[in-house]
Amino acid sequence: MTFYRTALLITIILSTTSTLADTWDISGHIGLEARGFWEQEKFSQQLQDAQTSAFLEPELEWLSLNESFRLKFKGFYRHDQQDEERSHADIRELYWHHKHESFDWLIGINTVFWGVTESNHLVDIINQTDAVEDLDQEDKLGQPMINLNIQQDWGLLSTYLLIGFRERTFPGVEGRLRTPIAIDQNLTLYESSEKKDHIDIAIRYSHFIGNLDIGFYWFHGTHREPRFIPSTNTFIPMYDQITQIGLDAQLTIDVWLWKLELIGRDTEIDHFWASAAGVEYTLFQIAHTNADLGLLLEHSYDDRIDTVGANLLDNDLFLGTRLSLNDVQDSSLLIGIMLDLELDSKSITLEAERRLGNNLKLECSLRTFSKVDPADPLIIFETDDHAQISLRWYY
Amino acid sequence: MTLYFAKIDQFSTNLAEYTIRYRYFVVICTLFLVGLFSSGSRFLEFESNYRAFFSDENKELITLETLQATYTKNDNILFVIKAKDQQIFSRKVLEAIEWLxxxxxxxxxxxxxxxxxxFQHTYGNEDGLIVEDLIENAPHYSNAQLLEKSRTATAEPLLRKLLITPDTHATAVNVTLQYPQESIAExxxxxxxxxxxRQKMExxxxxxxxYMTGISMLNNAFSEAGLNDTKSLIPLMFGxxxxxxxxxxxxxxxxxTTLLITFFSSVIAMGIAGFTGIHLTPIATTAPTIILTLAIADxxxxxxTMRMSLTAGSTKEKAITEAVKLNFLPVSITSITTMVGFLTLNFSDSPPFWHLGNMTAMGIGCAWILSVTFLPALMYILPFHVKAQSKPSRDIVLLDKLANIIVRYPKPILLIIGTxxxxxxxxxxxxxLNDQWTEYFDNRIEFRRDSDQSLKYFGMYPIEYSVPATGPGGVSDPSYLAELEKFSNFLRQQSExxxxxxxxxxxxxxxxxxxxxxxNYYIIPKEKELSAQYLLLYELSLPYGLDLNDRINIDKSATRLTATLTNTSTLQTKQFLETxxxxxxxxxxxxxxxxxxxSPQVMFTYIAERNINNMIGGTIIAVLAISIILFLTxxxxxxxxxxxxPNGLPLLTTFGSWGYLVGEVGFSVATVASISLGIIVDDTVHLLSKYIRAKREQQLNAADxxxxxxxxxxxxxxxxxTILSAGFLVLTASAFKVNVDMGALTAIAIISALILDFLFLPALLILVDNIQNQRRHNVQTEKKSSSSSKALASLVLALGIMSSHWPEVVTANELTPIQGNTPNERKGFEIVAKSxxxxxxxxxxxxxLTMILRNKAGQESKRNLIITTLEAENESVGDKSLALFTSPKDIDGTALLxxxxxxxxxxxxxxxxxxxRVKRxxxxxxxxxxxxxxxxFEDFSSQSLNKYRYKWLREEPCGSEQCDVIERKPRYKHSGYTQQVMWVDQTIYQPRKIEYYDRRNAFLKTLTLKDYTAYGQYWRAHSLKMVNHIxxxxxxxxxxxxxxNLNLSDKDFVKGRLIK
Structure with missing residues (x-):
């Protein structure tokens, strides 16, 4: 790990000494967030009704003259007033990138997203989820890596050497949306004897032919999602070694987007497959206005459906609609409902956002867990229905 | 999971029992269906046009058809006449030529x-210009006249090396044909x-x-080659x-029974092809061959398996049932995967390959069904005698020995074969990639023999260029003629x-x-009027049928220039074209x-590359799809x-061996992958399914x-x-090179598959099993996993860098512009075309770019973008563009490709x-x-010529300029406008104002373009204001x-480059 840090440092120093007509760019945002919970907390020591926090995400970028060299830094810090564990800092990105005509490579910390579906990001695997941020698994921790991409006419071949592992973040005792007993991260276990130093590999091929965009990957290394081993008064996270293959495909025909994500995973104790498939239909300029209305339908399935306590999305249906007003302030609204077809549970999400003025962005969201079946692992969030509002200032 | 296999076994056992019980019904039903479907084969016809090899959207085909629409079709028959005494300019020979x-x-x-x-020879005398046949009534010529004619003919640039060789040993008569293209009998x-x-003449x-050669002879040769193969190869293969x-x-x-099944499958596939109107090309006629060989495998x-059961002493009924049960799953998997493999031929750019793929897929489907219904039924009816033996046969003993070797030495085997x-x-x-299309046929075909002879004297492959002038009548312009002369001289200097x-x-x-x-006056006329007059005079004197319409277009704004090449390969032609x-x-x-x-030569030059690149993508997807099918089943x-x-490697080793042995391949290679993939998968599937059955049902360890x-x-x-490689080697006897290459390559692929499946795959299975066992016994993973990761990583990097030298591809979609019928439509089109x-x-x-949006109340908001554009190679294909947003800050980094x-x-x-995230x-x-x-969006995207229909309305002043006012209507679907009106200035031919009319034809908005600046010869407006009146x-x-002039290419406009 130190070798890579040094290499990075040297490259940073070298780059600062060669300021030809290149460009430096400083940007980022600072924000405030407030969450309100209207139901009584379920577990002791959880916060009562309001959770407030402030966060900042600075960004620094250096581009060489012809844009073939790039150095980027993106940091993140949140201070949460109620939950200690939710106050955390992270380097989301810190990398050196070199671009050639038919290949490019990157060394450093970066975030990589794979996937086509909206409700279940099944194939996305490179980065660890910053789970303490939000439930939708869209916030990620930076991942150190060496990445080589080869772009040819027959497609894009990407190879990743993932050096070092990031542990998942969890809410602390004061936090809502947590497990009944707080997770003790000091006792974290790893299947591999190298623990966090295990080097993981991923190789991905992606291409598009006409209307079909397709991607296929093979991953071998530490599973980003921990298992929990119950122990006296706590849960211990356990990170297994896995080999996983994934496929993502999207067929874009006129106003229909047909999406599919498939994974197959092999671990020490079992092997299984899971899928997420869906369709998005967009009505452009409805009722002769500028607004677009998108309708989403997605189904998630997990082959471990018969085993106990396995997965949240083992046979679930997502119905959603997205309204984009296409106005100057980029206002949009997303409403979705996730139905568990096995257990008859429902979860409703509502997200709205809009720009205020030139530099401010307002986001509101609402999440409810209604009618949760006692057998459903989601039962731990039963009383955690909440509304959230955040304001970001971009500079 | 064992439940799943049990269900399949149950189903197949029931199936076998039913077919045995109702065997006569099954047999009669089969015969009836075969009769029904095969009646469609009477509709089958052979395709006799090289155009069949190109899809309607093929870029080169469209360019060719545009040229032919402007000038003339260049289908031809070229008679090449050789004088036995090597003197064309003798009375007898000239008489023959006149006759012909x-x-x-x-x-x-x-x-x-x-x-x-x-040939319309011209000469001048006191009366002016004389235009007459070069040679008339040859038997009456004196020797002096013959000599003079010989000199004139060989000195005339339009004859020399085109219709007469400089040494007067051979001459040619070129017949241009215009087919109405209504029937393939033409x-x-x-x-x-x-x-x-020719017979009469000789x-x-x-x-x-x-000797006879030319495009029509080539077309004919295609269908003759197809017929030959059907008449001789198929019976040979059957034998x-x-x-x-x-x-x-x-x-x-x-x-x-085997033969009946294979025959029925082919016949049904051909019948369905007949019903769906498929025309057979020499490529599609290999479908029966492929269906045949795969039906036999099943x-x-x-x-x-049935024979093995009988040998061990089972009853006939039990033997048949057991055979069906054990083989149902692998036969089904093989059939599905092979069908998938062939259906990927639909990714090819060339219609005959679609037909091949679809016909073969149909035939394989039939073979699958027949082998699990008709075969058991018929085998129960017919006698099948086998000697019961107590000790295992010699084959089994040998196979056991092989298995033992593999079990003992998995690592060395993997190492050796892997290396x-x-x-x-x-x-x-x-x-x-290299094709020489006359060499598609071997010496058994008359066209090849005649073309080889013709090539000794004359060039063979015309390349046509339509060279435009600056406007109607521009061909008489001395500067135009000077440029044309420069071009001709350059071409004449090229060795090809x-x-x-x-x-x-x-x-x-x-x-x-x-x-x-x-x-001294053998130079380009110095004045435009003179050239125009000469041309007119000449044309008026030309007899019917020998006019200049095949060289100059109707409004005299372009001429056709033809460069005839010698015997070149597609590789050399490509280099020539690029130079x-x-x-x-x-x-x-x-x-x-x-x-x-x-020209057809140009078309064939690019089709190989196009096909290969399509097929590589298609094959990779097929291999992935097959893995998914295997994993599911x-x-x-x-x-x-x-x-x-074992599925992917045989193809790679086949091409590797070919690369080492031959090094050159034509566009038939594109199909080898699809064809052999199915067959290769068959070996793998049968082996794997038996392996799984042994492990799951009988709880055997890996070695057993x-x-x-x-x-x-x-x-x-x-x-x-053995049977399949023999079958494909039969194809190497074809007179059609495409089939020969295909047969040889496929045979090599099948044999490689055998080696890999008998040695590599079992060794791999043993090794994987060993690793798994070790993992189960140790909780701790060894250091070797990380070092193997590192080794793997470096291997991947090495492979990656090696692979970054694949040939480039261009796939484009071109449609012809609509020039219009009325004068105003044409005028509108021409003005916009000029622009x-x-x-x-x-x-x-x-x-x-800064975008300022202003609402009704006058409030403004700003957006900043950077737009990068890559021009397409020609005006009928769209540009690629990347719009990167930089402000407002919350969308900074958002990009649209x-x-x-x-x-x-x-x-x-x-x-x-x-x-x-990149989202399509x-x-x-x-x-x-x-x-x-x-x-x-449609206002913002590139305003290509072909997107609209035009009509010139009037002329009027616009600001300080004079403008042509032109109406344009969108040709593309889902436009928000019924029409637009644009003002194009007459000085720099740039649009100054555009008015937009919405779907109800109401006047919706106006765009004003200002601040034009020239960058060299390219004008760009720097201020565009769109006002919405509603x-x-x-x-x-x-x-x-x-x-x-930035350093940009297609590779900068892919989704991988969006992520920052």
């Missing part, structure tokens, strides 16, 4: 005959008449030999297969070029003639930059992944499971490999920086607002300075 020239007009569909005798009709003429004049099957099965009934697997494979793979880059036909030679000659044949395009780019004026070469995704190796698998399936795999063409060749550009199409929806991807979006929404502004909002686009 006269008689050739009677060839059906002939529109023009050119020879040295009817070409054979013309060719037969021409052959009849009988009448014994001092000559006549070989019958013999081999009987030798292996040692039972007449089993052989008969039958042999079942029959051999050999890797070495072979390194030879793949040596393969060169034998002859150049350019109108400058006519003009120079006319100039000389009209100055009393003074050789020429480079020269054109550097030396000819802007309005000539749109010149594109065309075998219920083990690990085996699904493992199967990629391998033994079980090899014992049960080894003989069948060997049998199949468009002034922008041709800018290559690429980048500009910063578009691959524009002209009339279809664009391909678009959106990059969302917050998630680092629907681009049907051309009429929607671009980021909330008053510009719609909602009173407006958007102003302010452009910064444009940058051109």
């Amino acid at each position: 020239t006269e008689a050739a007009w009677q060839i059906p569909y002939a529109s023009r005959v050119d020879s040295i005798t009817n 070409v054979p009709e013309a060719v037969n008449y021409a052959r009849h003429l 009988n009448k004049f014994d001092s000559i030999s006549v 070989i297969i019958f013999l081999l099957t009987w030798l292996i099965l040692r039972s007449f009934s089993a052989t008969l 039958s042999i697997h079942i029959l051999i 050999a494979t890797l070495i072979l793979i390194t030879f793949i880059p040596r393969i060169e 070029v034998v002859h150049v036909y350019s109108v400058t030679d006519i003009m120079k000659r006319l100039n000389k003639n009209l100055h009393a044949d003074d050789p 020429t395009q480079q020269w054109i780019h550097e030396n000819l004026p802007p309005h000539m930059q749109s010149i594109q070469p065309t 075998l219920r083990s995704w690990r085996l699904g992944i493992l199967s990629l190796i 499971a391998i033994r079980y698998a090899l014992r049960n399936v080894g003989v069948a795999i060997l049998a199949n490999t 468009e063409r002034s922008d041709l060749g800018f290559g690429n550009s980048k500009v910063n 578009s691959h524009a199409k002209i009339l279809e929806a664009d391909d678009q991807w959106l990059y969302l920086p917050a998630l680092k 979006i629907s681009s049907r929404n051309k009429s929607g607002p671009f980021v909330g502004s008053e510009f719609a 909602n009173k909002k407006s958007t102003l686009l302010s452009y910064g300075p444009y940058e051109f």
